[in-house]
């Protein structure tokens with residue numbers, strides 16, 4: 001059955017995959033007709049840096065999945081080695097004063113939509129997932145990661161501070177003591193370390209297997225009443241969601257104040273340079 005404007009048909013392991021009406025370029029949504037599960041793929045070369053455009057497209061795609069009665073959402077990346085490099089530092093370094101407001105507001109929107117999504121969510125983490133990448137992954141209910149990559153909230157290593165709601169997602173996955181230590185250290189975990197600490201749920205040997213494992217997780221809800229499941233999830237997540245809803249404006253001002261500090265700007269500049277030098281070597 002056609003469930004939305006169909007742009008193309010692409011066969012996949014589990015069934016016929018219909019590409020939905022994403023008019024956006026940096027994300028795609030494909031719904032498997034057999035399982036009813038939507039796969040949302042980030043596609044912003046080179047590293048899926050979360051800039052304003054990718055955040056807007058993510059918002060639109062999450063909204064689309066919410067609206068098209070999908071059975072679940074799997075978040076993944078088209079890049080074979082990077083899930084997401086986190087926030088695009090170029091949005092925060094020497095920022096344009098209007099754009100950076102829109103940027104942070106769009107990031108808040110993405111978190112509220114993903115962490116508060118009414119459908120079961122899973123992340124197929126098929127590459128490195130620092131900072132904002134880890135935020136996306138930990139906003140989902142289940143995580144499957146490929147070997148030999150890294151994940152974590154490394155903000156303190158950059159001389160910046162993860163906002164409270166980044167910490168909320170992290171704390172919904174890790175025990176408090178582990179989360180506190182990792183956040184303070186800005187620690188990046190290897191896939192194997194992430195599994196042993198509980199930051200991810202499973203390891204997969206390929207992206208296809210990761211997608212299958214995520215689909216299996218979503219399938220565990222097949223016999224659960226969808227309304228009861230979704231209200232239960234929303235009640236469990238309500239405190240953190242409501243806190244950001246209530247403090248959105250202050251959170252934005254806090255971010256703007258902090259990011260515009262000369263010491264923070266200097267640190268971001270040095271970090272960007274080090275990334276560029278690394279890329280040249």
Ligand SMILES: CC/C=C\C/C=C\CCCC/C=C/C(=O)SCCNC(=O)CCNC(=O)[C@H](O)C(C)(C)COP(=O)(O)OP(=O)(O)OC[C@H]1O[C@@H](n2cnc3c(N)ncnc32)[C@H](O)[C@@H]1OP(=O)(O)O
Nearest residue numbers: 085086087088089128130131132160161255258275276279
């Ligand atoms: C009370 C407090 C209130 C407010 C707080 C204030 C501030 C709030 C902070 C908000 C929280 C911040 C969250 C973040 O997400 S910050 C971003 C953190 N990300 C990282 O540290 C990742 C950096 N990147 C890497 O480690 C590697 O690039 C990666 C992802 C492992 C991939 O490695 P590799 O495949 O080798 O690719 P390259 O390193 O060569 O990179 C290719 C290319 O991309 C550029 N790049 C990489 N990451 C970013 C990025 N995050 N932003 C912008 N650009 C990035 C890199 O420079 C290269 O560019 P080039 O032009 O040289 O090709």
